[in-house]
Each structure stands twice: as C-alpha cells, then as structure tokens.
Amino acid sequence: MLLILGLGYAGRAVAAAARAAGWEVAGTTRDGANGTLAFADAAPAIARATHLLITAPPDEAGADPVLALHRAAIAAAPALRWVGYLSSTVVYGDRGGGWVREDTPPAPSGPRGLRRVAAERAWTALAGRFAVDLFRLAGIYGPGRSVLDELRAGRARCIAKPGHAFGRIHRDDIARAVLAAAGSAQPGGVRTFNLADDEPAESAVVLAHAAGLLGLPPPRPVPFAEAVASMSPMARSFWAENRKVASRATQAALGIGWRHPSYREGLAAILAEERGEGLPEQGEIRRP
Numbered sequence: 001m002l003l004i005l006g007l008g009y010a011g012r013a014v015a016a017a018a019r020a021a022g023w024e025v026a027g028t029t030r031d032g033a034n035g036t037l038a039f040a041d042a043a044p045a046i047a048r049a050t051h052l053l054i055t056a057p058p059d060e061a062g063a064d065p066v067l068a069l070h071r072a073a074i075a076a077a078p079a080l081r082w083v084g085y086l087s088s089t090v091v092y093g094d095r096g097g098g099w100v101r102e103d104t105p106p107a108p109s110g111p112r113g114l115r116r117v118a119a120e121r122a123w124t125a126l127a128g129r130f131a132v133d134l135f136r137l138a139g140i141y142g143p144g145r146s147v148l149d150e151l152r153a154g155r156a157r158c159i160a161k162p163g164h165a166f167g168r169i170h171r172d173d174i175a176r177a178v179l180a181a182a183g184s185a186q187p188g189g190v191r192t193f194n195l196a197d198d199e200p201a202e203s204a205v206v207l208a209h210a211a212g213l214l215g216l217p218p219p220r221p222v223p224f225a226e227a228v229a230s231m232s233p234m235a236r237s238f239w240a241e242n243r244k245v246a247s248r249a250t251q252a253a254l255g256i257g258w259r260h261p262s263y264r265e266g267l268a269a270i271l272a273e274e275r276g277e278g279l280p281e282q283g284e285i286r287r288p
Helices: 008-020 045-047 065-075 109-125 147-153 169-180 203-214 225-229 233-240 248-254 263-274
Strands: 001-007 025-029 051-052 082-086 131-137 139-141 158-160 168-170 190-195 221-223
Touching: 001 008, 001 045, 008 025, 008 169, 025 147, 045 065, 051 169, 065 147, 082 109, 082 169, 109 233, 131 248, 139 169, 147 263, 158 203, 158 225, 168 169, 168 263, 169 190, 169 248, 190 248, 203 263, 221 225, 225 233
Parallel strands: 001 025, 001 051, 051 082, 082 131, 131 190, 139 168, 158 221
Antiparallel strands: none
C-alpha cells in the first residue's frame, strides 16, 4: 500500500496516478475529511504501508511534522520498503544563475533552505531497512495553479529581472517521477532526484506566452527594484536566489522523459484539459 502523508496539490496527483496504475492508496489530511485519514491517526495505516510519500514541509521551527508525530510508527512498520520525501530546489541556494545537478551539494542561502536540508537529513538518517528517495521540486504548476489562473483573475504581476530564469515542474510529471522511483528503489539505498523541467525561463517570458494563449495583453512589466518593496518575505527569498536546475540524470535514472519539458507544453496541456480533451497518458508505470 502507498500511504501519502499530506494530500495537498501534489499529493492528490500522485494518489490519482497511483490508483490508475493499480496501487492501493491511502492518504492523510489534517482533519480526515472526505474519506481521507486524519494525520494524527495515521499510525495504523503506516503499519500496513509498503511505501510512504511525505509531502508536508518542515514547520517554522524546522521540525518535520511527520517525524515529530510518527517516527516510532515508521521505524516499526513491518512491511515498509520505501519512503519518498518531496523537498525543494531551495536547498541549492543562490548560484548566481549557474546550473546545479543532482550531485551538487546543498548550500542553502536562507532559513527555508536550511529547514529543508535538515528535513532531508532526518529522513536519510532512517535509510537502511528501507529505501529513501529525495525529490527536489522546482516551482509546481498545473490545472488550477498556473499563470493562466493568475491572468484570468487579474492578479498576474510581471516582475522584470533580466537573467533570473528558473525551472518549473508540472503536477503530472511529479506524479510520474514519484511512481517510477517507488517502483525501482533498492532496499536501504538513498537517491536524490531533481524534478525541474528542461527549460528554465524568466517569469516575464512565461507570462507573455500564457497571455498570448488566452488572447490577453500581458501585464505591464514592473522592474524588480520597484516590486521588491511590496513583496512578502517568502517572495523576497525566492527572488534573492538565482539558479538553474538540471534534471537529465533524474530522467535517465527513472527511465522517463518529462511530458511537459517546458512551460509551453505544460500550459498547452492545462488548456487542453480545461477543454475536456483528457489527461495525458501516464505511461506503463505499474505497482511493483
């Protein structure tokens, strides 16, 4: 059984793809609504699970919420073979626009990255009896969560910072990579995967392309120096770091290619799904 501890945006996508591939799937939410398990009551499901996927970020104090509450249950789970942890490319810190790969050592530049590195280390410390895979995710987007929605709602803000290109990853490519990893892990091993598309791009470029798809005028570019004064602390931390994330080794190791290798394919797929043209095929990934 695959147990997903945190049925948020990415977790729900993994759950849907896993069920379609023949997995038995269960998942938690904070309160256990709508047929899910309550996070606090997940210990019996952990005891049954063969595979765990952790999607919850560390809290503001740096503690991993899953380990804080369920460490003993995970350590004692008799059938557990694999743990996947959804981390973030923020662990690489600022690289001045340079490239990072799966074997690039983490060098976090701020508190969010430091917390993520601590969580990754806490999970890898448990490897031995079961495999641990770390997935470092770029900016997540997909249906209901993309610049298309921001443009339609009139909330899109075009921040112009030349040279600040970054990667993204479509929701469905996250699900595909996670299932490929869960089905190919070796007992006791630790692997690191970068989930980022093949074409880092500046925010203004992506917004202009999305506006063209919708037949809307692109938002007026706002220079970064002007925009930064009204940014949230999280937004400031994002724009303070500049790196490009390579994922060719991840795709090769998992035997997959991204269905949405750039924002162009990803945004086109979102519009196709909105028109009822169906979800993209998930390939021949099946339960191990």
